[in-house]
Structure formats: structure tokens, C-alpha cells
Amino acid sequence: MNIVYMDYASSSPVDPRVIEAMLPYFSEKHGNPSSVHQIGRESFEAIEDSRRKIASLINAERPDELIFTSGATESINLAIKGLAFRRLDKGKHIVTSKIEHISTMNALKFLSTKGFKITYLPVDEFGFVDPVALNDAITRETILISISYANGEVGTIQNVGEIGKIARDQGVTFHVDAVAAIGKLSIDVRKDCIDLLSFSSNDLYGPKGVGALFIRKGTKIEPIIHGGGQERGLRSGSENLPGIVGFGKAAEIAKKEMEVETSRLTELRDKLIKGILKKTENVWLNGHPTKRLPNNANFRFKFIEGESLVLRLSDFGIASATSSACTSKTLEPSHVLLAMGIPAADAQGSLLLTMGRWTQNEDVEYVIDNVPLAVDFLRKLSPLIPQGDV
Amino acid sequence: MKMYSRKCMEHFRNPRNVGTIENPDGVGRVGNPVCGDLMEIQIKVENGILTDVKFRTFGCGAAIATSSMITELAKGKTLEEALKITRGDVADALEGLPPIKMHCSNLAADALHAAIKDYYERHGKKLEEYEERKKEGLIDGEKSTKT
Ligand code: FES
Numbered sequence: 001m002n003i004v005y006m007d008y009a010s011s012s013p014v015d016p017r018v019i020e021a022m023l024p025y026f027s028e029k030h031g032n033p034s035s036v037h038q039i040g041r042e043s044f045e046a047i048e049d050s051r052r053k054i055a056s057l058i059n060a061e062r063p064d065e066l067i068f069t070s071g072a073t074e075s076i077n078l079a080i081k082g083l084a085f086r087r088l089d090k091g092k093h094i095v096t097s098k099i100e101h102i103s104t105m106n107a108l109k110f111l112s113t114k115g116f117k118i119t120y121l122p123v124d125e126f127g128f129v130d131p132v133a134l135n136d137a138i139t140r141e142t143i144l145i146s147i148s149y150a151n152g153e154v155g156t157i158q159n160v161g162e163i164g165k166i167a168r169d170q171g172v173t174f175h176v177d178a179v180a181a182i183g184k185l186s187i188d189v190r191k192d193c194i195d196l197l198s199f200s201s202n203d204l205y206g207p208k209g210v211g212a213l214f215i216r217k218g219t220k221i222e223p224i225i226h227g228g229g230q231e232r233g234l235r236s237g238s239e240n241l242p243g244i245v246g247f248g249k250a251a252e253i254a255k256k257e258m259e260v261e262t263s264r265l266t267e268l269r270d271k272l273i274k275g276i277l278k279k280t281e282n283v284w285l286n287g288h289p290t291k292r293l294p295n296n297a298n299f300r301f302k303f304i305e306g307e308s309l310v311l312r313l314s315d316f317g318i319a320s321a322t323s324s325a326c327t328s329k330t331l332e333p334s335h336v337l338l339a340m341g342i343p344a345a346d347a348q349g350s351l352l353l354t355m356g357r358w359t360q361n362e363d364v365e366y367v368i369d370n371v372p373l374a375v376d377f378l379r380k381l382s383p384l385i386p387q388g389d390v
Numbered sequence: 391m392k393m394y395s396r397k398c399m400e401h402f403r404n405p406r407n408v409g410t411i412e413n414p415d416g417v418g419r420v421g422n423p424v425c426g427d428l429m430e431i432q433i434k435v436e437n438g439i440l441t442d443v444k445f446r447t448f449g450c451g452a453a454i455a456t457s458s459m460i461t462e463l464a465k466g467k468t469l470e471e472a473l474k475i476t477r478g479d480v481a482d483a484l485e486g487l488p489p490i491k492m493h494c495s496n497l498a499a500d501a502l503h504a505a506i507k508d509y510y511e512r513h514g515k516k517l518e519e520y521e522e523r524k525k526e527g528l529i530d531g532e533k534s535t536k537t
Contacts, residue, residue: 305427307450311394311402325425326450329490333426344426348448381408381454383419383430383446 004363007319008295008356009152009180014246015205015357021249022207025242033239034230043241050248057251058178058197059188060214067231068244071211072179075198076103078213078235079175082221083144083196084111087173091141092116095172097129098339099151104177105335108146117141123339126288127156135166144173149187152180153323153336153352154287155296164193173219179203183254184262184294195219201243205357206250210243265294265355268364272297272353275368280375286337286350295356300342301349303385304378309351312374318367321352345384395485398455405454407461409444416512418504422449422497429457431501435509438468445501452491456480456498469506475499 025046031039033047051063060066069075084094096108098120108118119137121129129147138145145167150157160176167174175196178187182199189197196219200211215221215234227236269292273285282302301309306322313320323334325348337347353367379385394402414432421428427449434442443464445457460480464472477495481487487495 303448305449305453308402308454311399311451315403324450326427326453331425331490331493348426381405381446382448383428384448 002317004318004366005358006353006355006363006367007321008359009352009354010321011208012202012205012356013358014202014207015250015253017253018206018246018249022242022246025245030241033241034228043239046245046248047239047241050244050251053248053255054212054251055214057182057187057255058214059190061190062217064232065217066212066214067234068239068247069211069213069235070209070240072177072198072200072203073103073211074235075200075211075213076101076175076177077107078221078224079196079198079215080104080107080144080146081111081224082234083173083175083219084116085222086220087143090143091139092143093119093139093141094144094146095119095121095134095137095142096146097121097123097148099123099127099154099156099336100146100148101152101177101179104146104148123156125340126291127151127154127336127340128288128291129158129163131159131162131166134163135170138166138170138172142170142172144175146175146177148177148179149181150185150293151287151336152293152296153334154298154340155180155292156287157181157185157291157293160194161192167195168193180293180296183250183258184265186258189214189216196221201247201250204247204250204254207243207246210240210247212247261357262294265359268355268359268361269294269297271361272355272364272367275364276371279368279372283375286340286342295354295359297353297355299351299353300337300346301351301375302346303349303382304375305348306350308378309349309374312377313351313370316370316374318370321354323350323352324348394451394455394488394491397483397485398452398487401455401458401484402451405445405458407442407444407458407465409446411442411444414444414505416505416507416509418501418506418508420497420500420504422453422493425450425493427453427494427497429453429497429501431457431461431498431505433464433502433505433509435469438470440464440467440469440472443502443505445498449497450491450494452487452494453497455484456487456495457501459483460498460502464502469509473503473506475502 031043033044055063173195176194178197178199183204195216197214202208223234286298306324307326310322325333333344333347411432415435416433419430429447432444443461447454447457477499480495
């Protein structure tokens with residue numbers, strides 16, 4: 001069976017052009033960039049070339065504002081803890097939102113056990129943070145604002161420019177988790193006054209196991225991994241050379257193709273949303289209809305539970321995701337949907353469909369045709385609706 | 391994630407005994423306190439034997455498969471026998487469940503036992519058997535319905 005892959009947010013295939021660029025760096029070009037000899041210098045050059053390409057993708061002023069990590073989780077941890085431990089002199093207050101990714105949430109939870117005070121800003125029904133509320137939350141003690149560029153679950157794109165301006169005016173460091181947005185939206189760290197930006201390679205169809213943290217020149221952080229002093233001492237450990245080369249190639253492709261690709265995906269997304277809402281009863285879109293990621297559609301179906309829906313769709317050859325409590329390790333409903341005011345029972349019926357570079361029109365049509373069948377099947381089993389009233 | 395067994399998927403794909411019974415002799419409706427899901431079991435009783443058992447479930451794949459399985463296990467049994475079905479029995483019959491899904495099989499056993507309890511109550515009968523098993527910790531008792 002052909003798989004219609006609608007789960008790009010959890011994992012993306014690596015672009016064949018990226019794999020090709022990486023291959024030599026597993027074997028003949030394996031040198032350690034710290035080595036003085038020829039093969040080492042070539043590795044050094046390859047890494048710096050990737051750094052330039054990635055810097056250009058986010059419009060960083062200088063390539064050396066980027067350091068490589070093992071992925072977005074590490075970047076986020078380094079940004080948040082690294083900044084927090086560096087700014088102990090100024091204060092121990094951090095402002096974030098209630099809908100951040102679990103990496104941010106758990107890094108902050110850790111800091112709260114070390115005496116830091118965290119303000120979790122509420123969001124509205126679409127998942128927007130109110131910039132005015134954010135401004136009001138800042139105190140003289142505030143050292144960091146950490147907000148996602150876009151929410152990976154409900155797709156909502158924050159008003160990052162406005163938040164960045166507030167952060168700059170108030171003299172507070174601004175960290176942005178760009179995992180969901182990178183390669184899909186054109187990110188400009190200069191225009192949006194972003195001081196720290198976390199993202200990973202796989203979100204750009206690069207290899208897994210490599211990520212980056214943008215650190216604006218002048219923003220000081222403490223390392224959280226100590227060792228041989230690589231990456232300007234901020235991230236020790238031998239460089240993941242093939243990974244970094246692939247990351248650079250992926251960034252180069254993303255920059256070149258983003259505009260066309262984003263409008264292509266936006267069209268598919270809108271078709272998907274319209275189709276599903278039209279062909280099924282008692283279904284709602286989670287998030288905002290237009291201010292959302294071009295590849296993201298998130299629904300909630302009343303009376304049914306998300307894991308069984310994903311399993312059923314899997315039988316139809318569709319790979320999808322849900323944030324139902326039944327699929328979470330903690331068996332708790334999605335903190336994002338709850339923060340948006342969606343009742344826990346309705347949050348159980350969420351379905352997350354994320355598209356990507358290889359999603360085609362017929363995939364979207366197939367999904368539109370089959371989701372209602374899966375929903376019907378499960379509603380016939382549901383004790384929440386009177387029989388026969390599906 | 392850890393895979394469901396073949397048997398479990400088979401019951402999920404073709405759930406047995408779905409629906410409701412006209413004029414049921416007992417109804418058990420329990421909510422899963424862990425993840426907020428809901429299961430309903432209806433029974434028909436003749437001469438102390440479960441002649442029909444039907445279910446409806448709002449929950450994950452394991453919840454659906456365990457409800458389907460428990461209707462099969464219970465059908466044709468006496469009330470006393472049915473009260474002895476444990477969540478372990480259901481999980482075993484499904485060739486095991488991922489550890490994080492064991493609480494779903496609780497839900498199935500609880501719903502069945504609640505339906506039998508309901509039957510007893512409707513007939514003004516004593517619930518000794520039920521209460522006894524509850525004391526022994528073999529039945530968790532009813533769960534509050536959160537949904
Ligand atoms: S019913 Fe929620 S995990 Fe099984």
C-alpha cells in the first residue's frame with residue numbers, strides 16, 4: 001500500500017540532494033575540523049560554508065552568530081538555561097506562553113526548581129499571545145522572553161515582530177523556538193529583533209541529530225555542555241560533520257524554494273481544511289484559518305478519540321497524528337488545546353495533519369475522502385451520541 | 391510507539407458486539423479517570439446467563455479492542471462467572487497490551503461489572519459477590535464519569 005504521509009511535523013524524509021551532499025563526509029572527507037592538516041581544513045571549510053548558508057536563511061548578520069547542536073531540544077535548552085545562568089545578576093524572571101513545546105516547558109520547569117520565576121502567558125481561542133499582556137508581564141527582574149515563532153500543533157503564527165520590538169524596548173533577551181516555522185516562513189532575526197533562535201535540520205529536510213542556535217552578537221550565554229571548546233566554547237563535542245553539511249545544503253535549498261513551496265502548500269492546506277470541514281459533521285479547525293503554518297491542518301472531531309482515529313487512518317494508508325491524552329506519555333490532554341479553551345473531551349478528538357515537500361494534490365484528495373469514513377466508523381462505536389445519529 | 395498485538399488490532403478493526411440492546415437488563419457506563427474516556431456495556435440476562443452483551447466506547451485503540459474482547463468473553467457466561475473476569479484476562483485474551491494501555495482494560499472489566507451490578511440492583515438482589523470481589527481488590531469499583 002502506498003502511504004499518504006501527513007505527519008511531517010514529527011519527522012521529515014531527508015531530501016535526496018541533501019543526502020548526496022552529505023555522502024563524501026562519511027568517508028573520504030571525514031577529517032576533524034580542528035586538525036591542522038589538509039583533510040581537517042576541508043572539514044573546517046565545509047562547516048563554515050554550512051554556517052553561512054544557514055545564517056543567510058534567517059538573515060543573520062554574521063555566520064558566527066550560529067552554533068551547531070544536536071537538535072532543537074538541545075538548542076532550546078542551551079538558549080534558555082544558558083541565558084538564565086548567565087544573567088543571574090539581573091534577575092530570575094522569565095516570560096513565556098502556555099502553549100510552548102514540551103522542550104521549552106520542561107527546561108523552564110527545571111529552572112523553576114532552581115529559584116526562577118516563570119510567567120506563562122495565556123493565549124486566545126486561536127492560540128495568539130497578546131503582546132500587550134506580554135509587555136505588562138515584564139518586570140525589572142525579567143531576563144528572558146521565550147515564545148515560539150509558530151505553534152507546531154495548531155499552526156498559529158505569533159506576532160513575532162511586535163513581541164521582538166517590546167523585548168528590545170524593554171531590554172529583555174528574546175528567544176524564539178522556530179522549529180515549526182523554519183523553512184516554511186521567511187524568518188528575519190534582524191527585522192524581528194530576535195536574540196536567540198532555535199531550530200533543527202530535519203525540519204528543513206536535512207538529517208536528524210543536528211540543530212542550530214542563533215545567538216545575536218552581544219548576547220551572552222553560558223554553555224551547558226563542557227569539553228573541548230568547539231563552537232566558540234558554547235557547545236563542546238566533535239562536530240557532526242556530515243550532519244552539518246546536510247543541514248547547510250537543506251538550508252540552501254529551503255531558501256531558494258521557500259516562496260514557491262509555501263504558496264503551493266498553502267493552497268493544499270486550504271483545500272484540505274475546506275474539504276474536511278465540508279464532508280464531516282461536528283468538526284472544527286483548531287487554530288486560526290489563515291494565520292497558520294502553510295503545511296498545518298488540525299481538527300477536532302466530536303464524540304471520538306484521536307488515537308483510534310489515527311489507527312483507523314493508518315489502515316487506510318494515511319500517516320497522521322493526534323494530541324489526544326491517550327497518545328501522550330503522561331495521559332494528559334494537549335496543554336495547547338486546553339490553553340485555547342477547548343474542553344478536555346473535545347481535545348481528545350484532535351487530528352493533526354502536516355504536509356511537506358512531497359505532498360501532492362491527490363494525497364490531499366485521498367485524505368479528504370477517507371477521513372469521513374474513519375470518523376463514521378468510530379462514531380458508530382461511540383457512547384457519546386445517540387445511536388443512528390451520526 | 392510500542393505496537394498493539396495482532397489480536398488487538400484485529401478486534402479494533404472488526405469490533406464484535408457493537409451497539410445497544412433494546413430493553414437491556416443492565417447497563418454499565420464508566421469513565422476512564424486516567425485519560426478521560428468512556429465505555430458503556432449493556433447486557434441481556436436469561437436464567438442467570440448473559441445471553442447478549444453489547445458495547446460502545448469512546449477511547450483509544452486498546453479501549454475499543456478490550457471492550458470488544460470482553461463482550462466475547464462474557465457472552466454465554468453466568469453472572470458469577472462474568473464477575474470473575476479480570477482486566478488481566480482481557481489483556482491475555484488480546485495477546486497482551488502495551489504497559490501504558492493496561493488501564494484501558496480496567497475500563498472494560500469495570501464496565502462489565504457495573505452492568506452486572508446494575509442488573510442485580512434492578513432485581514433487588516444482593517451484591518455480595520460483587521462487593522466481595524471489590525473488597526478483594528479485583529474490581530476497582532465505579533469510576534466517576536468525567537466526560
Ligand atoms: S482509552 Fe485513553 S489510553 Fe486507552
